[in-house]
Amino acid sequence: MSELREALPRLTHPDGAPVRVLVADAESMVGDLLSMGFSLCGWEAQLAHDGAAAVQMGTQRRPDLAVLDTDLPESDGLEVMARLRAHWPELPVLILSAQAEPQDRIAGLAAGADDFVAKPFALEEVLLRAHRLVQRSGMTAAAGEELVVGDLVMNTRTHEVRRGGDLIELTATQFNLLKFLMANVRTVLSKERILQDVWGYDFGGRANIVELYISYLRKRVDAGREPMIHTVRGAGYVIRPAV
Structure with a gap:
């Protein structure tokens, strides 16, 4: 983890504000792990454990990235993505799913997700994919220079x-x-x-x-x-x- 943090560019907004990520996962341990990982990378993480809370958090303040579990209670990850995109059409979204069959991945990407990671996952992989999505979005800068x-x-x-x-x-x-x-x-x-x-x-x-x-x-x-x-x-x- 420490080697990955050193290898990844430290991203911020051009004004120096930290990157904001919305993490929504029904499993509290998984959500806490992701939130900790993003925080160690210098990101500001918001954590929700159900779809309604994720929509409320994500519409009140635009995140730079949403990381959404497909199996959220109340509203699943794909529904949350659609509702967030109604407010922020260009919001990058990374989907997490315990359903790892090719058709599940295809369904997530076809619904508009920018990336898809199957559970169980390596935290380093999620962080690396998240960095790449945010960099491609053009909303942030590599800190400093x-x-x-x-x-x-x-x-x-x-x-x-x-x-x-x-x-x-x-x-x-x-x-x-x-x-x-x-x-x-x-x-x-x-x-x-x-x-x-x-x-x-x-x-x-x-x-x-x-x-x-x-x-x-x-x-x-x-x-x-x-x-x-x-x-x-x-x-x-x-x-x-x-x-």
Whole structure:
């Protein structure tokens, strides 16, 4: 377990807040084990032992990942997943099940689960799969030096930016603009806010500067690839992992 913790990247939100995971398992010992494992990785774990509690917790505050047992009382794991996704359509979900036959795995994945682990399981496997799901979601960054959105990775210490492993050359201002977008992944940012945070002065007829630099970024980040930088008409710009 200690070796795995050292090997896994320590994930946080770009603002430094811990990753949030909702764990729902009918077996208290299993739930406690998972909660402890995630806590040791620096994550904030919420624990539920039935479907109703899982839905209540997961809808009150969006988790970054839900780990759901299929055999929950009141509402099973797949039903909980559907109800959570009604609130958070892009929520990553890992399903746990004592039913390990291929048809059970296929049914879980077909219902929309992002991953499926059969019981009994090794805690290290669940933690590794959980890390990968959260990293792919683009909602978090590797703590300290990296921002990660999909296959776009920025090292804030070396100022290296790579997409799909390919190095992207940026000027200092382009780098700062991309950093601001990545630190606010999936958040629509107005031109006024971008000007204030990247250039440091108030909006005053300078929208063309933002438009120009967004155009520069698109040519470097999105050229020949699935686009990540999007315009939201009348609202601003947003970066999202490519589909």
